[in-house]
Amino acid sequence: MFETIRLSQKVDKEQYKKAMPELEAKLGELQRQAKDLKIPILVLFEGWDAAGKGTLINELLLCLDPRGFNVQITLPPNEEERLRPFLWRFWTRTPEKGRIAIFDRSWYRRVLVERVDGLVKKSVWASAYDEIESFERQLTDDGLVLIKFFLHISQKEQKKRLTRLASNPATAWKVTEDDWRRHKQYDEYLQAAGEMIAKTHTESAPWTIVESHDRRFATLKVFETFAQTVQARIDAMKSAAARPAPPRPAAPAEAPSFSILNRVDLSPALDREQYGKTLKECQAKIRDLEYKSYKKRLPVLIVYEGWDAAGKGGNIKRLAQGMDPRGYEVIPIAAPSDEEKAHHYLWRFWKKIPKAGHIAIFDRSWYGRVMVERVEGFCTEEEWKRAYREINEMESQLVSFGAALIKFWLQIGNDEQLQRFQARQADPNKQWKITPDDWRNREKWPQYNAAVEEMLYRTSTTYAPWTIVEANDKLYARIKALQTVIHAMETRLK
């Protein structure tokens, strides 16, 4: 990897002074254009201690409008961060469309420092590569420009710089014992960095190795790479906009060839007495499991999806009733806010991921992408088709982090929905529960049905299977959901 790098490359002062003003102006102009075109940009800096990261980042900022970027410093994770999947703190900090995020170190910490210093086990850092791959792909698929710099200096040069810093009283504080320890482990780091770059150098998110012995050379290389990458994206967007949009392909037969929903037997029911007794037992068990999962730091995510009027609200209420309010949260998902729309659609769900030891109950969820957003045309066909894989990847990361993930589809018949709608309409105490939207959605039952079938088919994984809840009888549905949660939590707590 690093053998062929010519670290001795230099730029002389004259050349530098000549090139910079134009480059600086260009960067400012590109930032404005990217803002107008709503392109999110993420620039990350990795590299050796004393390679000049701070100075380079500042040089870059000097050319940018400070209203359009922010700088993210990656320190060792704090407690809030340790209690969540490792990408959580990066997901939640991805830039809004039109803004620039500059990361001073990044998610690559895991496969460099945390790996070499032995802070995580091999199985953990090795599997981080998959997570990083899907993280970066999801962001770049969504239009983010990702620029990755590795600032490279030799061990000899590093020693020289650390020694110089340490011997100046004004800068001595900058050199820590960790710096010296890592300096001695240079070869181990070099090997890890080589592997990292080889494994994560992709077409949509390539690495740029910056030879950093000469500050001027490094600055020019960073600036030019930034300018070229952003310019290329802007050009691509403009020429795409100039061309007519390709004809939307005729919708292929998306649904799997067999139906999952048609095979659901909706007849199961419970009588009220049996229900009351079982409900109490289940709720007592849930409370106990809630405490145990808190003690064992088990994160729990429970997802409720289902037809309008399928009884999600009442079902969630019976589930939450038994719990200690300090340990769970119900997260209702409505249409995204403006801020949420300006990010990758999974961003708002990443933000809501519960701390280990807590229970999050999602009333609707990220599956909106492949249901309402698909059917109503709120996203493009390409976007919802991509979403199945993105969702499976997110769920896989949650489960490998240790979460119990339980997904309910509450199924009712078309007739049953009609009856419930009519009953709500007729009862003054329940009229608030029904809106014109509900009737409109009902007319699109076949389209929704096809979307649900495909969703169940494509996102039932071994690690996060769907549980279909027969919900024509509400009492039965509540008990089934409770028992499913109990079983899943008990299994994870064994």
Place this chain on the structure above:
Amino acid sequence: MFETIRLSQKVDKEQYKKAMPELEAKLGELQRQAKDLKIPILVLFEGWDAAGKGTLINELLLCLDPRGFNVQITLPPNEEERLRPFLWRFWTRTPEKGRIAIFDRSWYRRVLVERVDGLVKKSVWASAYDEIESFERQLTDDGLVLIKFFLHISQKEQKKRLTRLASNPATAWKVTEDDWRRHKQYDEYLQAAGEMIAKTHTESAPWTIVESHDRRFATLKVFETFAQTVQARIDAMKSAAARPAPPRPAAPAEAPSFSILNRVDLSPALDREQYGKTLKECQAKIRDLEYKSYKKRLPVLIVYEGWDAAGKGGNIKRLAQGMDPRGYEVIPIAAPSDEEKAHHYLWRFWKKIPKAGHIAIFDRSWYGRVMVERVEGFCTEEEWKRAYREINEMESQLVSFGAALIKFWLQIGNDEQLQRFQARQADPNKQWKITPDDWRNREKWPQYNAAVEEMLYRTSTTYAPWTIVEANDKLYARIKALQTVIHAMETRLK
């Protein structure tokens, strides 16, 4: 305070069973109405250990739609929280309009536990009363319903309960050494609680002491108080809506009788050579001060306000240029998002308060309330008039927390603005800087001028004075701003 409380009050089982179903239904109904009317509700529970807070909170939740509330647990502050004014973590958690926030312990922690346990000095907890008073007033003025419960039991009863819990293996974990220690200090806590209730029992946010020896009595009292309080607000809103709005009073002469802006001499200027030299010196100093303020954990807030085209952007850039990007953030303030609109208008600024040791540069700020929102009619007259005091209170809290707070008004002449607008319009590289909105605002110069005069007059305080920056000459303005920041930071770091 507590002498007259009759702790022996009881409700028998029959009575309880009769009253509850109706109350429960009522609470659900009130929650829906409050949601429709966009009333935010905050319920807080304070009281003795083992008084039954957890159970009571759960009983309350059982009647509510879990999609409409969340529960906030107040633990000892974590590091993020300790590095900010003590109300920060409560401000940022106030409920959205139409939602209910339930606090299991609250900001009163400071004048109870932190006071009695000696975790904060007397001057700190004593001044917390003022901060709490203005916090609660600001929220209730904005329409929030604030319900405060204190769960009361005697020392004898507490001992009985702690002993019972400790002797049961299933619940023994619930009783900690801290509980026993606080039990022994019952009298000290009682005195502190008495003082707290006396000092913070206001008309808009009264305390309800809940006699909690009998669980049924306590539950009924909490439910009934909640129902009555929310019902009263709903009734008041409905009857206010039925009546025609009172005629808007003719705008009184708001501006102070003398003008501050007319007296500003806009002639100061710098030549470019002098500027270049001073700029470098100032930027070097700023970088040094940034590092020192990080070491000393000084929080710094710098606010930029001024006329359109007064040069805020360029001024901020010169200020930020010298800094280490890891220590500062530029926070551009635009129109509020939907989520922000659903909170008190100061909420979004509280969220942005920098950690101690960091520098936040606000490009526009909370003063939008008394300028653009006032002039454009985005808020009511009552709201912007109230805002002067609210802003002064917030700034006072920031300064007593230890922050350096620097506020710039960039002043240019009306003619100068016209010239700059025209120059921008004429230069293809600068056209992006000018919008039709700028021209529209310019036509309202006299109204904006009156608003600015009043703002400067009412919010120039000894602890957070305005600095008027003569900005007809951009170079002079930049150096003045830099020197002001340097002086303010040096003063605070002495």
